[in-house]
Amino acid sequence: MTQQYAQRTAVRTNAEGARNATLEDLATILQTQQERKLDVIAPASALDMRDGNLVIRGVEPHIQPTGVVNVDGTYRPTDVADEGFADKLKIPTQYLRRLRAEHLPLYDLNVNGWLEQEPERRFLVRALRSDAAAPGGEPGEGVARAFLSDSYRLIDNFDLLLAALDGIRQSGHAAQVTGCDLTDRRMYVRVESDEVAVQARELLKGYRSPYTGQTGDELPLISAGFVIRNSEVGAGAFTITPRAVVQVCTNGLTMTEDVMREVHLGGKQDDGVIQWSGATQSKVLELITAKTTDAVRTFLSRDFVEGKLRGIEAAAGRPVANPTQTIEHVTKKLNISGPVKDRILAHFIQGRQITAGGVMQAITAAAQQIPNADASYDLEALALPALRAAAAYAA
Template identity: 40%
Template sequence: MSLTTTVRNATFEHMLEMLRTQNAAKLDVVAPATTLRARDGAIELAGIEPVVDDHGVTVVDGLYVPTAAADTTIATKLDISVKYLRRLRVERPDLFDANVNGLLHGKSRRTAGGTTTVVYPADSRSFLLRLFRGQDGEPGVLRALLSDRFGMVDNLDLLTAVLDGIRQADVEVEIRSCDLTDSSMHCKVYSPAVARLAPTLLAGYRNPFANRELEAERQRITTDLDAGRRAAAAEGLGYEPGGEPVVFAGFRFSNSEIGSGSVMLKPELYVRICRNGLTLPALAYRRVHLGQKMEGGTVGWSQDTVKKQLDVIAAQARDHVREWLSPRFLARQVEQLEQQAGTPVTEPQSTVRVLGRELGFTEAEREGVLRHFIAGGQPTAAGIAHAITSYSQTVADPTRADALDDLALRAMTLVR
């Protein structure tokens, strides 16, 4: 299937275009486990009524190839190791089929006398399957196998709700970048009108991406077509040597359409010179995807049901934006960080090693943070935080990059 499902460091316009294209290809089906069958490493649906909508009549029955994210949801629902299941689908699709079908359909034995004995019962559950339609006769895509109580909040709807909340808050903002994967969406917003001096937090800090090798690492994971132009202009976004050390008020929001995360909004401090974002996860707003049990068949939620959910999210976005993008909130956060930012780091290698062990970094992540710390030229606790958030921009997986950003300020407080 040629539908594009991932992008890193995209513009808002590019993200919006992708989400609209994806929405046109979506199908959602609630089906009993016994109507699903694995075949050649894909999932086959049978007995589902066709969909009649603005796109015409779509036959739902057929094959759907799982994404890597869908493998995780299948493994979770069937209580199989995802690493094992994923390997079988690639290397031994026959064993993938045998495992999945055995767990879904159970096992019966027929005796010589014609009596059927159930050895292992079939799975009695129903599942929500999130799908993309197949195109030009090709199989479709299985995005996720989820609980039939999963509360759907789609990315485009969330984006619209948050933008509505921003409009209601009447705060000037810019969406600085967006990421989209098979499992999640991440958007980063800041207000150019709400800034604060942070002389200790940014003392002596220089843009690590002035180092061509580090900038090349960031560009290798950027998939937006306009990113090259933005990268070329990156120095123009920063401050001239001797310029004011300023941070901006901002926030992030994220969502997963397939259950690998909740709706999340959290504040951040944005350092425009290098596009670092220091998130404040302790203040995050989180809304779990949990809904009422859905009936079998193709899912088409009423506009009233969807509107009620999105109105709540829009109201939360409005209230949080008013708080997080206010000068008072930014001043309070900067004041607290300034007290910890200047702690000296005299032994970078050992400091990064200890922090990496404490915060669960991989060896590659520890090495990357150390390179960015040295390139940033700021031998303080603040330099550690900036190194983590600049390194995260070179990480291909936006969910992991976001998790690293959440650890940056905690790392700063751990420096002794």
């Protein structure tokens, strides 16, 4: 079981997110979000930017079992929402970010000016309602989470999580959720198998865990697993990606070439608050359950993991003659920044595996220590490209 070697610490990053959380913690956060979510299709003429905040006006109140929900109000954009304004209105992202930081009146003029160009054009605003009322009794300031196309299909994290867990249950495989991350952009759920652990003596020969000091020769096992990823705000499709886990250090090896994917595209929606029909939502969630069941049967198998290992081991064993130059070459080729590059070199030295495989292990070890879950996932996904780059450079 890999969990006993994990050095991760669960961190609640903010009111809406978490890092290395338990499944129970993630479910609690998502359920709390569900109660505040508001998804509105509105024309540009109903949208206005004031002091850097999005104002929605003229949208009919929404009646739900808990009472009447006022849609009109003020919503503070997240960075993700700002990127949506930039994308949909064709304003350079860096320019819009600079205006928010240095010149809010000009920020408002830019966004409002382009909204006024196409007043009938419709957008989806994904928001969170405020729990508190303003002093005058009006709704308090909410959060604009995303600014998207009106054809964006909603697959909410909470519903997806329940459907995926049902898929794991239906597979009959004793898989476990070993960690979860939630950011403004994405949800990540890591699944591992107690039943599928394969020998990887050649891959881990000479490797030493930077966390425990234990060697790969002492514990040469890799567990099968996968990671479920979803974005509610347009930052990527729902995906299930195989992920092997090195037991001696819990480094994760994400195999992005085998990803299962479901994009968030659908038909045009009517104006107002979005309410999916039960039948439509049921079909989407049934598909997610089925895909998760397929992923368990495909990725949590000894044959799959052993087949992947055979393709990795030849390149992993190639000796690295000059570690500093090799890390410089690999990080430059993969566009990895200076501070992260230095951390990778430090892990390479600590790992004591002076091979292309050691470069791969250094990438995955460094990824574990990055506080931002999105950046961590992106770095871990570069481990196999780094292995190939290091092996080619050493040839």
